[in-house]
Amino acid sequence: MENKYITVAYKLYAITEGKKELLEEAPVEHPFQFISGIGYTLEKFENEILALNKGDHFNFTIPCAEAYGERDEESVRAVSKSMFCDADGNFDSDNIFEGNIIMLNDAEGHQFYANVGEITEDKVVLDLNHPHAGKDLIFEGVITEMREATNKEIEGMVNLMSGEGCGCGCDSCGGGCGDHSHEEEAGCGCGCGHCH
Numbered sequence: 001m002e003n004k005y006i007t008v009a010y011k012l013y014a015i016t017e018g019k020k021e022l023l024e025e026a027p028v029e030h031p032f033q034f035i036s037g038i039g040y041t042l043e044k045f046e047n048e049i050l051a052l053n054k055g056d057h058f059n060f061t062i063p064c065a066e067a068y069g070e071r072d073e074e075s076v077r078a079v080s081k082s083m084f085c086d087a088d089g090n091f092d093s094d095n096i097f098e099g100n101i102i103m104l105n106d107a108e109g110h111q112f113y114a115n116v117g118e119i120t121e122d123k124v125v126l127d128l129n130h131p132h133a134g135k136d137l138i139f140e141g142v143i144t145e146m147r148e149a150t151n152k153e154i155e156g157m158v159n160l161m162s163g164e165g166c167g168c169g170c171d172s173c174g175g176g177c178g179d180h181s182h183e184e185e186a187g188c189g190c191g192c193g194h195c196h
Helices: 043-050 151-161
Strands: 004-016 019-026 032-035 057-062 076-080 101-105 111-119 123-127 137-148
Touching (some): 004 043, 019 137, 043 057
Antiparallel strands (some): 004 019, 004 137, 076 123, 101 111
């Protein structure tokens, strides 16, 4: 399969309580960038985009089951606040605050993201569900670039996906994936910071 370098400017919506709610946006100045054929985006998202060409506008819905699935309430856990304290017992309030997305490691060293919920005197609630779990996702936008990917771009994306950073010289790679505040990210030309 040919690997294509693709950039899209889009708005992502979901229907919440009967109303169309904007979840995130990747503007033309800082488009979402990815390489097809390597599993970086949702399969349905990639297939919809690959059926189009540069300059084409799109408007499609990805059902919850083909996006991030239903929410699993068993994936919401209260853990000891001490997990986030340094050796002197100081709590990491710079990173552990309600609404923040943090990266954690399991016993086998696998990395995953968690959304920080309520913080009490001795507990921190962590939600391991994807922020868009349980939602049908509506994508509206335009394809701003679509061409064959270079070997360097493919290598950078593979490095990013393996947790080694993107290999393309940007400083912000990998740290923002999952927080979906794309308006604030400059991007690095290899899809950093986006999670489709």
